[in-house]
Amino acid sequence: MCGIVGIVSKTHVNQAIYDALTVLQHRGQDAAGIVTSEENKLYLRKDNGLVKDVFRTRHMKRLIGNIGIGHVRYPTAGSSSSAEAQPFYVNSPYGITLAHNGNLTNAEQLAEDIYREDLRHINTTSDSEVLLNIFAHELQQQKHSLKPTPEMIFNAIARVHKRVRGGYAVVALIAGYGIVAFRDPHGIRPAVFGRRDTAEGSEYMVASESVALDALDFKLERDIAPGEAIVITEQGELFTQQCAEYSVLTPCIFEHVYFARADSIMDGIAVYKARLRMGEKLADKIMREHADHDIDVVIPIPDTSRSSALELANRLGVKYREGFMKNRYIGRTFIMPGQQQRKKSVKQKLNALDLEFRGKNVLLVDDSIVRGTTCEQIIEMAREAGAKKVYFASAAPAVRYPNVYGIDMPAKEEFIANNRSTEEIAREIGADWLIYQDLDDLIQSCVEGSKTEARAFDCSVFTGEYVTGDVDDAYFAHLSELRNDASKGKRADMENVGIDLHNEAESES
DSSP states (O other): OEEEEEEEOSSOOHHHHHHHHHHTGGGOSSEEEEEEEETTEEEEEEEESOHHHHOOHHHHHHOOSSEEEEEEEOOSSSOOOGGGOSOEEEOSSSOEEEEEEEEETTHHHHHHHIIIIIOOOOOSSOHHHHHHHHHHHHHHTSOOOSSOOHHHHHHHHHHHHHHOOEEEEEEEEETTTEEEEEEOTTOOSOOEEEEEEETTEEEEEEESSHHHHHHTTOEEEEEOOTTEEEEEETTOOEEEEEOOSSOOOOOBTHIIIIISOTTOEETTEEHHHHHHHHHHHHHHHHHHHOTTOOOOEEEEOTTTTHHHHHHHHHHHTOEEOOOEEEOTTSOOGGGOSSHHHHHHHHHHHEEEOHHHHTTOEEEEEESOOSSSHHHHHHHHHHHHTTOSEEEEEESSOOOOSOOOSSOOOOOGGGOTTTTOOHHHHHHHHTOSEEEEOOHHHHHHHHHTTOOOOOOOOBOHHHHOOOTTSOOOHHHHHHHHHHHSHHHHHHHHHHHHHHHHHHHHHHHHO
């Protein structure tokens, strides 16, 4: 999962993009990058780390220009090397930089095609670099001119959609021309754009989530439609066109469960309201299955589950309490590589308040259960704090299948729900009982009361049904090799060796 932003302004955009990336930091804590443009020249800064650590005053001073794009990243199947921080750059045609949120399911075949047929070179394992080169090649195939036109760009993106499969939301900067943004034909990954009117004229902004627009006082215009592309020139001209032959809105439902900020609106769905409804429907299921429950208190596992837990408690007529204090300087454990690091981080991240647990029957609420590592440790913490009984509720159904569209979920064998019943999972994590949200209720939580055209979602992590229709057992086997913790550990070791050799070479020179 990543966050993207692009701004066309009447003044320098470096600070605005920085501010937007800090708002989108929850979408990626591995790396950050900004590219700006002035007088046909591009200025780039990117590296591993949080936004506040990657960009210092000296970097910001060099990022001049009134247009620019930015990216925050956490790695999926690829490397976590700083060489794969985004945006990526190619000099032909025109000079293009690109940032991408998502995952291409045919990236390896595309990389081979790029080398053999497009005669282009890929220097990393990132599918974002693949996507950039596909776009650059298709733009180069259009009628040549000193500057591109919206028609040329739209034609190129139409060709991109024909070649590329998977989930992707893209923002690109063409030197001396403007910004381009587009979304995959299923709208799996989110993207919105907004406008801000000034005395000098209209300014435009593209971002992964509407909350980034809010932070910079841009008015949300709308979501970028599935398969649609928008072009914003340096002069502030806006062009839009549907570029996919076939498009249907099936956004990733896991955005609403976990990734998106609660104050964002995605595809007409208010994330906060959707999470409240998740709590309501989960409470109704508890009343059906545990009508004689003895729950004394409902406690959320911070932060994403708070909205659901609060409404669940209200619906059950049970006290809601904050039982865990969170250290906000520890990253999101879901996206941390390595089982040992995740286990260590849970203890560093959360501390139980004994007075909310001692002598009580507690219902813990989390947004989802993936590996089970976090909830198992948290249940243990609750018992150590004196809870009599510990029940567990998940605002999402059981996660049984990998996400192939840009969320770094583990290999299927590492899911705690893999080949286990709900009762078996409860025993595994140490809960007295466990309840999952029903999928139909999750979907209804998103669509009820929303101004959305979405009536279907990518629910593949729960069902194993992939909306692009191109995911098979061979792809899963390959994905498992890339995503299991053992493979990630080997890649990390290799990258560290590379870093050590680089540092050694620098010291010798």
